[in-house]
Amino acid sequence: MKDWQTVLFLCTGNFYRSRYAEAWFNYHAPRSGLHWRAASRGFRPHLSEVSLSSHACERLGEHSIPRSFTRRVPTRLSATDLTEASLVIAMLESEHRPMIRGQFPRWEDRVRYWNIHDIDSESPHFALPLIEAEVEKLIGQLLAGHALGAGQDVMIEF
Helix, strand or coil: CCCCEEEEEECCCCCCCCHHHHHHHHHHHHCCCCCCCCCCEEEECCCCCCCHHHHHHHHHHCCCCCCHEEECCEEEEEECCCCCCHEEEEEEEHHHHHHHHHHHHHCCCCCCCCCCCCCCCCCCCHHHHHHHHHHHHHHHHHCCCCCCCCCCCCCEEC
């Protein structure tokens, strides 16, 4: 049995949403007494001279959360990442379910999908607090010993 369980957050570029969720979770989960940690990956890692979205950096700074609570650079999702995670959450079903289906078809119905749009269609001023709320709700579910699985009526017990 693992000492720590892992939640894996997925998005397209692993530059903004999934990295922010990872940092928020890794900062707040241990402070809640939860023995979980987060990782994040992307389907097509963002190529930039900076390693994290300025919107995510700014919001983390506003909450005094160090950037060290997320990975150093955007990283591509692998099959190993999926199998090693206890729970996998993709940021936006309409965007990421087709990517999962195309690259990791056995995982399509094993991933939990949130509804958080990327910056091209949703302002960071709305999206980042939504990520915070979803992560905090997830922490509460995990502290209670369960979380909603990929299926609407499926509970995962820990």
